Amino acid sequence: MWFEEETKAAQHKIEELIRKRLGGRYLAYAIVAIVVVSAGSFLSEPALNLISRVNSLLNYGTNKRAIEQAGRGEFHAKLFAQCDLANQPITFTADGKIHNIQLNPIPAPYGIGVSTYTGAPGATVTLSNPGDPILTIYKCEFINYSTEPLFKVSVAFHIKFFETLADGDAISSFHSGTITLDREGIIEIPKIDIGNETPFILYMWNMMSQIVTVTLPRSASLSDGKLVTLIQPQSWGMHFPPNQKIVSKN
DSSP, X not given: OHHHHHHHHHHHXXXXXXXXXXXXXXXXXXXXXXXXXXXXXXXXXXXHHHHHHHHHHHHHHHHHHHHHHHHHTXXXXXXXXXXXXXXXXXXXXXXXXXXXXXXXXXXXXXXXXXXXXEOOTTOEEOOOBTTBOOOOEEEEEEEEOSSSOEEEEEEEEEEEEEEEEESTTOSSOEEEEEEEEEEEEEEEEEEEOBEEEEEEEEEEEEOSSSEEEEEOOSEEEOTTSOEEEEEOOOOOOEEEOOOHHHHHHO
16 A cells, blocks of 8 residues: 555655764654654554664664763763652751742742751751641752763753632632743752762742642753753652641631
8 A cells, every 4th residue: 555655665764864863853854754654654564663663773873872972981961850748857968958949929030039048967947837837848859870960950940820719618628720820940050969879959848828830841951051851750740739827818
């Protein structure tokens, strides 16, 4: 059938392009061609074989680039990030710091309110009290698995503030309404040392009456302007309920 003939012809062209130059605009053309051919052939067997072949070539290309970079002595950054719910009290790091973001609906282009608490290394602090509870705190760890320290790493969080709507007359039961602020919030991490024993740690909590969601980007920017993939587990992002003290007053 003509579907299969077109698929085979596309396979030859795509393989030639990928071999000629892996990545860049050629790779973009290859991916578009795969989608078009697959849709046009209704995922016929040649089309599925094509996709499998291209995946193999891309894996080969990734390994080939890594080998070439190593041979040339090029630096390849590996940065991992994970954000999880944290329990109180919070412990000061070995350098006596707690980096944090107290989420406020600050519009762009202004910063997002990064601050640093200082204290004795290993000491602990509780961020809330019965009269002013902070129920949800997230701890984000950025781990450098590269062979060199990373400096001035810029990370752009995606932050959304939502209107808080009460469920009937209940104070503690609520749901999100319209988006009141949607922005990218950039932080600059001064330095991330090598290894999982020395991560950069950042805490976040919500200070406002709105519901807030925060997600990590897919990549971060290094001091030389290069982008590095931010390796991270599958996540639905961070979800912050409104500050209960403020909600109860409204």
